[in-house]
Amino acid sequence: MHVAARRLPTWAWVTGLTSAAIVVVIGLAVQAGSGPKPAALDDRGPASSASDAPRPRKSLSAAGEDAPSKASVPPESGTGRRLVYALEADRVWLVDASDKALRSFTVWPGTMDPEPGEYEAGTRTAATTGSDGVAIEHVVYFAFSGGVNFAFSHASDGASPAPAEGKRTAGVRMPVEDGTALWEFASTGTPVVVVP
Template sequence: MAARGLPTWAWVTGLTSAAIVVVIGLAVQAGSGPKPAALDDRSPVASASETPRPKKSLSEGGEDGAETAATSVPPESGTGRRLVYGLEADRVWLVDAGDKALRSFTVWPGTLDPEPGEYQAGTRTAATTGSDGVAIEHVVYFAFSGGVNFAFSHAEDGASPAPADGKQTAGVRMKVEDGTALWEFASTGTPVVVVP
């Protein structure tokens, strides 16, 4: 019962620290374990791009952001079942084993980008608070660099993230229905291919 007196910030700090330790532990464990054959040849180290990109609206090119031309899986994005994240397109493709896009949607990137390359879906968190203080759900981490976790998620209320106000953020946000679809698709170990 003594825990009742702890302020909220102490709980958030403790949980965030614990999550980072778990992510680092899983990354170390994953690095020593077997990798899917498609990922063995190239395993880039994620590094955050230092130049922020302007945000795009999810409604660009169509009311639901799913315009036909953009639903084609990008070339040079690997083969087989995978998640593809296009940095310039601000778009994600969920691709089946036959290289067909099951779903494609636009996203709101953070101020930092991972380096293009091949990664894997790692730790998954059903709900937490983002570094910007927004309540988020269906968090799928896929890269870590320089103390920054890159992850897909959606805000609990479905809203787009507010401007970062100079903060460095690496969360890739999306609409609730897209975040739910990504959560169901990207189990731990699912290849994540980041393309320019």
């Protein structure tokens, strides 16, 4: 005697396949979330050699306490419209065509410094993740050396970077207001002068 096979209803097949697909997508999302975070884009700007010795980070005064009148534009930083970055002072100036400082502020440098010299603002990225895993905004790349990109930026949440002891980082961070002003000033091709 032949017994007819019992068929599963269509809704059971659809539910089973949908559930299996959801499990696969969740598994892939978890796997992707635990992988390495993307580094900043490679901007092969002017060649320079970076100092291999990480340097200690200085503290930065609170935003708003750093008036432009507190520091003059370094005399050996060129002329005309430019961005000037002084390594020892951990300070940036946004300078107009008449050599007047429009804005000046202190910054939090990474553990690596670019060599003093003349560069140009290159690739600009509105938002990404820094090499330290922090969400950053208004990223202006200006040099590439020793496998690291040198760039100005600010943390999305406005926080100062945590000490990166033992890591090679080249991001030059600043408070949000200063990062926004730099982003608006430093279009691609803007001269960037790095002084000691």
